[in-house]
Amino acid sequence: MEFLFNLISGVSLGSIYAIIALGYTMVYGIAKMLNFAHGDVIMVGAYICFFATMRFGMPPLAGVLLSMAVCTLLGIIIERMAYKPLRQAPALAVLITAIGMSYFLQNAAQLLWTSSPKVFQSVVGTINGQTGIALFDGALSISYVTIVTIIVCVIIMVSLVTFVNKTKTGKAMRAVSEDKGAAQLMGINVNTTISLTFAIGSALAAIAGVLLCSAYPTLVPTTGAMPGIKAFTAAVFGGIGSIPGALIGGILLGIIEIFAKAYISTQLSDAIVFAVLIVVLLVKPTGLLGKKVSEKV
Amino acid sequence: MNLKTMNKTTRSNMVTYLMVIIAFVIVQALVSSGSISSSLKGQLVPICAYIVMAVSLNLTVGVLGELSLGHAGFMSVGAFSGVVAAICFGQTIENSVAVLILAMLVGGCAAAVVGVLVGVPVLRLSGDYLAIVTLAFGEIIKGIANNLYVGMDANGLHFCMIKNTLEMTDGTMLINGPMGLTGIPRIATFAMGFALIMVCLFVIFNLVNSKSGRAIMALRDNKIAAQSVGINVTNYKLMAFVISAAMAGMAGVLFAANFSTVVASKFDINTSILVLVFVVLGGLGNMRGSIIAATVLTVLPEVLREFSEYRMLVYAIVLIVMMLATNNPTLKNAIGSFTGKFSRNAEKGEKANG
Numbered sequence: 001m002e003f004l005f006n007l008i009s010g011v012s013l014g015s016i017y018a019i020i021a022l023g024y025t026m027v028y029g030i031a032k033m034l035n036f037a038h039g040d041v042i043m044v045g046a047y048i049c050f051f052a053t054m055r056f057g058m059p060p061l062a063g064v065l066l067s068m069a070v071c072t073l074l075g076i077i078i079e080r081m082a083y084k085p086l087r088q089a090p091a092l093a094v095l096i097t098a099i100g101m102s103y104f105l106q107n108a109a110q111l112l113w114t115s116s117p118k119v120f121q122s123v124v125g126t127i128n129g130q131t132g133i134a135l136f137d138g139a140l141s142i143s144y145v146t147i148v149t150i151i152v153c154v155i156i157m158v159s160l161v162t163f164v165n166k167t168k169t170g171k172a173m174r175a176v177s178e179d180k181g182a183a184q185l186m187g188i189n190v191n192t193t194i195s196l197t198f199a200i201g202s203a204l205a206a207i208a209g210v211l212l213c214s215a216y217p218t219l220v221p222t223t224g225a226m227p228g229i230k231a232f233t234a235a236v237f238g239g240i241g242s243i244p245g246a247l248i249g250g251i252l253l254g255i256i257e258i259f260a261k262a263y264i265s266t267q268l269s270d271a272i273v274f275a276v277l278i279v280v281l282l283v284k285p286t287g288l289l290g291k292k293v294s295e296k297v
Numbered sequence: 298m299n300l301k302t303m304n305k306t307t308r309s310n311m312v313t314y315l316m317v318i319i320a321f322v323i324v325q326a327l328v329s330s331g332s333i334s335s336s337l338k339g340q341l342v343p344i345c346a347y348i349v350m351a352v353s354l355n356l357t358v359g360v361l362g363e364l365s366l367g368h369a370g371f372m373s374v375g376a377f378s379g380v381v382a383a384i385c386f387g388q389t390i391e392n393s394v395a396v397l398i399l400a401m402l403v404g405g406c407a408a409a410v411v412g413v414l415v416g417v418p419v420l421r422l423s424g425d426y427l428a429i430v431t432l433a434f435g436e437i438i439k440g441i442a443n444n445l446y447v448g449m450d451a452n453g454l455h456f457c458m459i460k461n462t463l464e465m466t467d468g469t470m471l472i473n474g475p476m477g478l479t480g481i482p483r484i485a486t487f488a489m490g491f492a493l494i495m496v497c498l499f500v501i502f503n504l505v506n507s508k509s510g511r512a513i514m515a516l517r518d519n520k521i522a523a524q525s526v527g528i529n530v531t532n533y534k535l536m537a538f539v540i541s542a543a544m545a546g547m548a549g550v551l552f553a554a555n556f557s558t559v560v561a562s563k564f565d566i567n568t569s570i571l572v573l574v575f576v577v578l579g580g581l582g583n584m585r586g587s588i589i590a591a592t593v594l595t596v597l598p599e600v601l602r603e604f605s606e607y608r609m610l611v612y613a614i615v616l617i618v619m620m621l622a623t624n625n626p627t628l629k630n631a632i633g634s635f636t637g638k639f640s641r642n643a644e645k646g647e648k649a650n651g
Binding site: 034082085086088089090091092093094095096097099100101103104106107108110111229232233238260265267268270271274275277278282283285 | 358362364383414418419421422424425428429430432434437439440441443444475507539544566570573577606607609610612614616617620621623624626627628
């Protein structure tokens with residue numbers, strides 16, 4: 001039972017990582033850059049939802065939608081202000097700018113909302129006063145948050161894959177990620193497409209932030225940093241640029257983390273997660289589902 | 298032509314050495330005349346440590362052109378191994394300068410060994426992947442250091458991980474898990490910090506101007522072209538990376554020996570990024586810039602204490618603006634024409650005066 005419980009917790013945590021990882025992987029696929037600030041967009045999303053539901057008494061769903069809207073806007077603003085001027089710049093410059101953006105968001109949050117932890121109340125309500133369901137005569141109890149997280153992750157994955165593969169906009173996104181110049185010649189607005197990718201990624205980050213804080217209720221300005229880095233690890237793990245890769249990477253990483261916590265050591269779990277990343281990258285430098293691109297001279 | 302550029306480099310290096318020496322003499326004079334505040338005096342050794350960190354990271358980021366986000370990890374390795382060494386040597390050697398030098402050597406070697414262990418596999422990757430792996434590595438070091446227990450008694454050193462299972466009757470704990478290093482002999486002095494900066498500058502300047510240094514810079518500028526003329530990518534990358542790691546380790550020893558306790562979480566990603574900010578602001582590949590940036594950005598928060606909560610926010614904005622200003626063609630041209638006008642005006646002024 002303990003094994004099953006850990007497995008379900010792992011999949012649930014992994015689903016959150018997968019949703020965050022989608023933001024990283026889509027942006028990387030299309031703009032070939034690491035959006036380091038993505039983890040902090042999660043934090044902003046969680047704060048918006050916290051204030052909307054706790055302070056202004058909005059219903060949870062409205063809070064989530066509001067935080068998605070704010071994060072979408074934030075994502076587009078970040079892209080336009082910081083990343084768009086650096087389209088032609090070397091990768092190192094863009095990465096450092098993204099790190100700067102991440103620092104900016106964290107410190108702005110600290111000034112706006114102080115560093116004292118906020119207790120986030122789960123957006124998933126209770127049914128008959130219960131916070132979860134008990135199976136096998138109470139030997140295995142699963143909280144509703146866990147179930148909702150997994151379901152939301154599946155819904156997002158399916159709709160995103162459909163969107164990217166079946167719609168015209170999705171086709172444009174794939175075209176831009178393959179060859180920007182050629183896509184432009186075909187009449188695709190590259191800048192709009194990149195902005196759209198950031199918007200989708202940021203909206204997903206807001207959902208991830210709310211789910212993350214529903215499961216782990218302490219909210220501080222650095223809440224997003226660690227999950228952000230781990231989700232990025234998940235994206236790299238699964239092969240950055242690949243949407244199914246983000247799902248597989250995220251869920252595997254979540255399971256590894258929970259199992260490391262349960263069976264090896266709580267304090268060393270982060271170190272173990274990162275060690276796995278390094279090993280995977282050494283064996284398969286492009287991640288599990290990544291495509292190897294040979295360099296043109 | 299070649300001679301002329303060589304002379305220029307040598308002259309520029311001399312200016313840097315001279316700048317450090319003059320700064321050291323002035324600060325020493327201020328300290329001995331007692332006109333420096335005690336909080337600033339406490340910052341002198343950390344400033345030296347940060348300068349060494351910045352200069353060494355500049356070797357990786359500026360000269361080699363690979364972004365490392367785990368530089369504080371090497372500092373951590375150096376600090377932990379160096380302090381344990383310092384305590385051991387301290388029992389037999391009286392002279393604290395000799396102890397510190399030995400501790401720095403141990404710390405530097407330990408960081409270099411870890412640098413090789415990390416570098417050999419990791420340097421096969423490049424760009425974003427390398428950055429993220431160095432970041433992961435820094436977190437791993439922090440995780441291990443946070444769970445390391447080292448004690449010393451009459452029988453020697455004892456190690457254990459995760460839980461404190463050392464059963465010592467009359468020993469002292471040197472590294473106490475999340476509590477970090479305790480009972481560090483505070484042997485670091487400003488003069489030693491100065492000496493370390495000079496040694497590191499000497500090593501880096503000579504490396505950069507050597508055949509190896511040119512090979513490393515060739516790799517940065519165009520890896521494929523460098524490879525095609527027979528430059529061994531892994532060897533030269535590893536060389537720069539390991540030298541950089543060893544210097545960070547020494548800086549870690551210097552930093553730790555200035556405090557009586559140091560926790561492992563001091564050397565986290567924030568420290569790595571702080572040092573990266575020094576390097577970027579000072580200019581990639583420009584050692585003098587790194588030194589100035591590290592000094593100013595460490596002293597500034599002390600001076601502007603009332604604005605300290607805005608400090609990190611300002612850092613972030615400065616980092617973004619710097620990157621946009623130096624890499625965006627439109628902005629770059631605007632700044633170029635502005636400074637162009639400025640220097641032309643200055644020239645005119647000079648002519649008028651002359």
